[in-house]
Amino acid sequence: MSSEPKILGFICQNSAGLCVDFAGMELKNYTPNFLPLKLPCLGNLDILYLLKAYFSGADGVLVLGCSPGHCRHKMGNERARRRAEIVRSLLEIFGVGRDRLNFVSIHPSEISKMVETVNGFNERISQLGPSPFLKPDGDEGRFFWMTEFEKCDACHQCREVCPACFCKRCYPESFPNFGIDWIAHVIERCTNCGACQDACPQGIHLFEMVQLLQQKISDLNRLPLNILLPKGSERGGIINIPK
Amino acid sequence: MEIRPAVLVTGAGIAGIQAALTIANEGTKVYLVEKAPYIGGHMAQLDKTFPTLDCASCIFTPKTVEVVRNKNIELFVCSEVVDVKGYVGNFTISVKKYPTYVDPSHCTGCGDCMEACVLKRGVPSEFEERMANRKAIYLAFPQAIPLKAVIDPESCLLLSRGKCKKSCVEACKAEAINFEQKEEIIEKEVGSIIIATGYDPFDPHFLPQYGYGLYDNIITGLQFERLSSPSGPTQGEILLKDGTVPKGIAFLHCIGSRDENAKQHCSRICCMASMKQAHLAKEKTGAEIYEFYIDINAFGKGYQEFYKRVREEGIFFIRGKGSEIYKRDGRLIVEAEDTLLGTPVEIPVDMVVLGTGLTARRDSEKIAQVFGISRSEDGFLMEAHPKLRPVATNVDGIFLAGCCQGPKDIPDTVAQASAAAAEAITLVARGEIEVEPTTTSIDQEICAGCKLCIEVCPYTAIQFLENKGISSVNEALCKGCGACTAVCPSKAARQKHYSQDQVLAEVEGLLT
Numbered sequence: 001m002s003s004e005p006k007i008l009g010f011i012c013q014n015s016a017g018l019c020v021d022f023a024g025m026e027l028k029n030y031t032p033n034f035l036p037l038k039l040p041c042l043g044n045l046d047i048l049y050l051l052k053a054y055f056s057g058a059d060g061v062l063v064l065g066c067s068p069g070h071c072r073h074k075m076g077n078e079r080a081r082r083r084a085e086i087v088r089s090l091l092e093i094f095g096v097g098r099d100r101l102n103f104v105s106i107h108p109s110e111i112s113k114m115v116e117t118v119n120g121f122n123e124r125i126s127q128l129g130p131s132p133f134l135k136p137d138g139d140e141g142r143f144f145w146m147t148e149f150e151k152c153d154a155c156h157q158c159r160e161v162c163p164a165c166f167c168k169r170c171y172p173e174s175f176p177n178f179g180i181d182w183i184a185h186v187i188e189r190c191t192n193c194g195a196c197q198d199a200c201p202q203g204i205h206l207f208e209m210v211q212l213l214q215q216k217i218s219d220l221n222r223l224p225l226n227i228l229l230p231k232g233s234e235r236g237g238i239i240n241i242p243k
Numbered sequence: 244m245e246i247r248p249a250v251l252v253t254g255a256g257i258a259g260i261q262a263a264l265t266i267a268n269e270g271t272k273v274y275l276v277e278k279a280p281y282i283g284g285h286m287a288q289l290d291k292t293f294p295t296l297d298c299a300s301c302i303f304t305p306k307t308v309e310v311v312r313n314k315n316i317e318l319f320v321c322s323e324v325v326d327v328k329g330y331v332g333n334f335t336i337s338v339k340k341y342p343t344y345v346d347p348s349h350c351t352g353c354g355d356c357m358e359a360c361v362l363k364r365g366v367p368s369e370f371e372e373r374m375a376n377r378k379a380i381y382l383a384f385p386q387a388i389p390l391k392a393v394i395d396p397e398s399c400l401l402l403s404r405g406k407c408k409k410s411c412v413e414a415c416k417a418e419a420i421n422f423e424q425k426e427e428i429i430e431k432e433v434g435s436i437i438i439a440t441g442y443d444p445f446d447p448h449f450l451p452q453y454g455y456g457l458y459d460n461i462i463t464g465l466q467f468e469r470l471s472s473p474s475g476p477t478q479g480e481i482l483l484k485d486g487t488v489p490k491g492i493a494f495l496h497c498i499g500s501r502d503e504n505a506k507q508h509c510s511r512i513c514c515m516a517s518m519k520q521a522h523l524a525k526e527k528t529g530a531e532i533y534e535f536y537i538d539i540n541a542f543g544k545g546y547q548e549f550y551k552r553v554r555e556e557g558i559f560f561i562r563g564k565g566s567e568i569y570k571r572d573g574r575l576i577v578e579a580e581d582t583l584l585g586t587p588v589e590i591p592v593d594m595v596v597l598g599t600g601l602t603a604r605r606d607s608e609k610i611a612q613v614f615g616i617s618r619s620e621d622g623f624l625m626e627a628h629p630k631l632r633p634v635a636t637n638v639d640g641i642f643l644a645g646c647c648q649g650p651k652d653i654p655d656t657v658a659q660a661s662a663a664a665a666e667a668i669t670l671v672a673r674g675e676i677e678v679e680p681t682t683t684s685i686d687q688e689i690c691a692g693c694k695l696c697i698e699v700c701p702y703t704a705i706q707f708l709e710n711k712g713i714s715s716v717n718e719a720l721c722k723g724c725g726a727c728t729a730v731c732p733s734k735a736a737r738q739k740h741y742s743q744d745q746v747l748a749e750v751e752g753l754l755t
Contacts, residue, residue, distance in 0.1 A: 044725030056754040073724030074701035167733030
């Protein structure tokens with residue numbers, strides 16, 4: 001039954017984007033399962049783009065960016081690496097497996113490395129089979145969090161109480177599963193207050209989820225945080241803006 | 244967007260010098276970076292040039308002198324470009340200047356220090372292709388430009404072992420020697436870049452059947468050039484290692500080129516170079532000369548005529564690639580198959596010159612990485628289009644000149660260098676370039692004024708409007724990276740052509 005996997009590639013137009021073009025010019029073959037999507041810089045890569053890929057039926061996502069220190073826009077690749085790591089942890093918690101997302105640094109001259117990376121990732125995803133993200137069947141323990149979040153009926157109570165939510169227009173609102181998307185959207189600004197869990201009428205253990213995620217990505221906090229959070233903000237970044 | 248009115252030329256061989264002079268004469272500032280202690284590259288090593296038999300240093304030295312005299316050229320020798328940041332019109336380059344341990348502003352180039360150096364036998368000279376020795380403190384050759392002594396830290400006893408009586412310091416009347424020098428990194432801002440890093444000759448050690456390094460009197464083409472050069476180790480006489488004149492010389496073409504076991508490409512120049520050397524050898528020694536060739540590629544203006552002339556001089560042309568060299572009765576035997584006669588031949592000679600091909604530099608991968616450009620399969624740097632854009636690279640504002648792009652003879656190199664200079668000047672003269680239209684704007688209605696975008700913007704293109712309590716993008720400064728759109732929680736920041744809706748629709752479109 002093994003149908004060919006679908007792999008979405010978010011690629012930086014300054015490095016991997018050139019590689020993809022040159023691979024074509026040099027008549028180098030890579031798997032047609034790889035669907036590259038060029039971004040002007042990986043700094044543009046929103047966490048929700050990554051989640052959207054899985055909601056749209058991707059079996060794997062490959063993020064190809066510039067090598068460390070070579071971002072044309074200073075830190076775009078580091079930000080993307082961090083976001084990819086957050087989504088990897090999220091996928092692990094959901095039982096989908098962190099291997100379904102990978103971030104690889106590519107230099108414009110490394111055409112054969114690009115081809116090898118894409119083909120290797122395709123092989124890995126083929127071994128893993130179709131993504132269970134949309135149909136988490138069987139094994140309840142593995143997909144505990146998936147079923148937990150399926151309870152979400154988008155009442156937005158969590159958003160109302162969250163101190164990190166101050167927007168005039170809510171962006172994750174339009175996404176398929178508000179619970180999952182909202183957590184991913186605010187995780188970088190979370191203040192660990194736990195109010196969301198108390199507010200949830202469906203009893204989703206939102207705060208436990210947040211803590212699990214923070215444990216997994218705690219190593220990442222060693223990355224220069226000021227690239228993501230405003231100056232003067234402590235741990236998690238409370239933004240004091242009147243509602 | 245404005246373009247910085249300066250050009251970086253890396254590599255000061257004939258390509259780099261030609262490009263630098265063309266640009267500098269137009270009036271634009273040029274930073275010329277060279278790894279070796281002297282400028283000139285491989286052309287400085289040559290004796291005569293084909294097909295006109297001009298003396299290479301006679302036509303070349305005026306150009307090198309002009310480089311030093313030109314006020315618009317800033318020369319960095321013993322230096323290397325280690326980092327390139329930015330984009331077309333706005334490159335920031337880091338040049339690493341290695342210590343020479345001699346203050347160039349004091350050194351007069353008198354050479355007293357070389358005589359005083361306690362290193363008795365010296366070490367093989369790179370410039371003389373290991374045909375002669377040099378001291379630890381040295382001038383590469385008498386006409387070297389800049390004529391400043393340098394100290395090689397690997398062979399200098401004080402710098403490598405920490406112990407020496409420092410006789411060079413005593414000998415130097417100008418008090419130029421300074422062992423305290425440290426390497427330094429210099430940052431420069433340029434608008435465009437020309438890469439002219441040249442080539443490496445093929446190392447015949449990789450083909451052991453030719454006995455290079457095993458038997459005496461088997462030399463490479465460049466070594467023959469030094470032997471034949473009036474400023475070379477023998478003052479231009481073609482001599483064997485024991486000091487006698489050879490009675491038979493064999494020239495083998497295509498060593499390392501057109502070879503399934505080495506490089507596949509044709510190095511273009513070696514046929515002509517070998518024939519020129521054969522002519523010089525015939526003229527200087529009167530020996531019997533044999534040329535072992537596969538095909539004669541006499542591709543340029545006057546080249547075919549030169550081939551005819553050399554043939555008429557009584558040089559034996561044997562169509563067949565030399566397959567092996569061995570020693571018998573004190574002479575070198577070249578084994579080959581004469582494909583015109585269809586018989587194997589064994590020719591005894593006293594000296595063999597291997598027509599070694601041109602290969603991509605050993606560090607060409609590093610060069611490609613520093614400048615962010617790509618390489619072709621043979622390792623040479625890749626042009627943007629093989630026919631219509633042979634000078635440009637895939638990175639806007641970076642151009643190629645000379646053998647770093649592929650094997651070339653001197654006229655072609657000069658032509659490409661001039662073309663690269665023209666491209667670089669065009670860019671600088673235009674003064675400004677159009678930037679991509681993918682700038683960001685912030686929706687005033689939605690912006691909540693959280694200032695996250697201001698924090699991430701690498702170009703400080705976003706300001707906070709205190710009176711309105713919102714942020715706003717200065718589109719002239721915005722370079723369209725989209726970092727702000729990703730951090731904006733409410734997606735008030737929106738990049739043209741890459742708005743959230745567009746990318747999400749693209750994701751969906753690709754996957755369904």
